[in-house]
Amino acid sequence: MATTNTGAGGPAQLVLTASVARRYYLDGRSKVEIAEEFALSRFKVARLLEDARSSGLVRIEIGHPGTVDVELSARLMEKLGLTHCVVTDTPDDHPASLREHLGVAAAELLSEVITPDDVLGLAWARSVSAMATALQHMAPVPVVQLTGALARPGADDSSIELVRDVARTSGGPAYFFYAPMAVPDAATARALRQQPEVARAFSLIGSVTKAVAGVGAWAPEQSTLFDSTSEAERAELASRGVCAEVSGVLIDIEGNTVPAGLTERMIGITAAQMRAVPEVIGIVYGTGKTLAVLAAVRSGMVNSLVTHSTLAEALIAEAER
């Protein structure tokens, strides 16, 4: 260390290094050219540039003016091994505005990555609804409903219309059905799954290539499913390590599926089917969901994320622990 520059060597060395760095980085000349120009060996030039970078004389910044924090996106993508990742630098003041912004970002992402050969699956979540609302253009693909809907009391979402809306924007066929996400008993669930529309949608799940879902944490207000579950069941599932919920599938902190009675009463995609989908985009906001997102990613069920900077930073910090 402590080679020559910056701390030692003197101003001439410093200026020479700066000149070389300027020629190389800003003017785009090759090292050989620079070597000839300055009457140095190309090795010397390479070493100067090396020094210039390591000493901080040359600073390289990545970023762009806009709502997408590309740098953070790239870091999060790398850290979690994601397929795609979009992090907005929206200030996380109000959940609704956050959801709206992420909806726009997710819509852009989706319309970018969807190709005419894809089959799109949508899980029910408010954030996915927000995306549907923001969606403006998309290749015509089949759109498949992956889970039953779960209306929350006083919901203003046109949630049931989600799949139809997206299909309309897309121009492709819609495979949707009217059913709740969870029903009181397994028999009812089985019966519902026999329903023609449900069966039709479910038969397509295996061919879904891209899906969009929300990620819930197993806590109040952090998961629609949690909120619509009985007190006893909540506690029991929590005690069995349930940490996150993705399209009705329960996951523990390690990313393992947690089998439960609840599962049999669900109308929706299974964990195995979910994992089989090549790309699942999770739209998530709120730092309270940090561990849940980590779990969802570890489970292999979610491999792309659309989120905001504070959660992204929390995820990176947590993943580094």
Add this chain to the structure above:
Amino acid sequence: MATTNTGAGGPAQLVLTASVARRYYLDGRSKVEIAEEFALSRFKVARLLEDARSSGLVRIEIGHPGTVDVELSARLMEKLGLTHCVVTDTPDDHPASLREHLGVAAAELLSEVITPDDVLGLAWARSVSAMATALQHMAPVPVVQLTGALARPGADDSSIELVRDVARTSGGPAYFFYAPMAVPDAATARALRQQPEVARAFSLIGSVTKAVAGVGAWAPEQSTLFDSTSEAERAELASRGVCAEVSGVLIDIEGNTVPAGLTERMIGITAAQMRAVPEVIGIVYGTGKTLAVLAAVRSGMVNSLVTHSTLAEALIAEAER
């Protein structure tokens, strides 16, 4: 086309580009490695990086925290074709503080570039004095006085001691003499040049390899020589195009030596001898000297500069005209 990205694509493209750029610039991976990692062709990677740079997604800045503006130094060096160049970003408030700072910078530069094989020549100038004061270490080399001293009224400079001081710091022999820079007539000058000490110093001028000088502009307060010249002579020389003065040599705006009666009455290095010195470092401050510095550099008598940012910028602007 006008979505979010650099001009094409969507957020995924943007983030991919950012990831690639991060891996390349920040992590220093090769393009081939990146291509493998992202399952792209290396050409694609190269094109992404190309886009990232041209679109401004990747910003490269050169600079360092300190008093030396390396970026500006490099630019000025390139623009004027200098051998060395040090530009301090000292705010040019008061000439004395400026001189002091430049003295420090010049001292650092000199001690860096002087090797034991050099022979150092010093012209008389306050800025050179400032350098001498700031000088702390230097290879032991002979130090040669290049011009007579020119004390200005009420001078507090220990100017005559300049050569001796530097030689003392250096540890090498000092070749100095007590004589004024200009005398009333050519005969006196010739006689003075015969003086043993003067002759001894002058005999060494041919072997001087590095020299330090000030640069004066042919205007009041901009040149010691000007200030000690008669009104008539000032005007006459000005009318003959004299623009700058370096160690007693007069130069016009084109960089040509201006022959004058004054020249014959000078005790000091000649223009030809000056040009023969491989490296002459000029220490200059004050934007009023912009044209003078340009002339001095064009003349080939000065090929390194120690100056401050505003003058450096003025020089670049002027050189671009």
Add this chain to the structure above:
DNA sequence: CACGATGGTGCTCATATGAGCGGGGGGTGT
């Protein structure tokens, strides 16, 4: 003074990289 440590330099050779080319593929205008 001899010694090894140290750091800086330029070399060789395998590899990475750039410039320019041709070949689709999809959108467009008639």
Add this chain to the structure above:
DNA sequence: ACACCCCCCGCTCATATGAGCACCATCGTG
């Protein structure tokens, strides 16, 4: 529908580049 055009992609081959090595000067030390 057809031809056309433009853009994007990956190839070839000459060149630039990096890793490691051997050499040399310098310097502190026994």
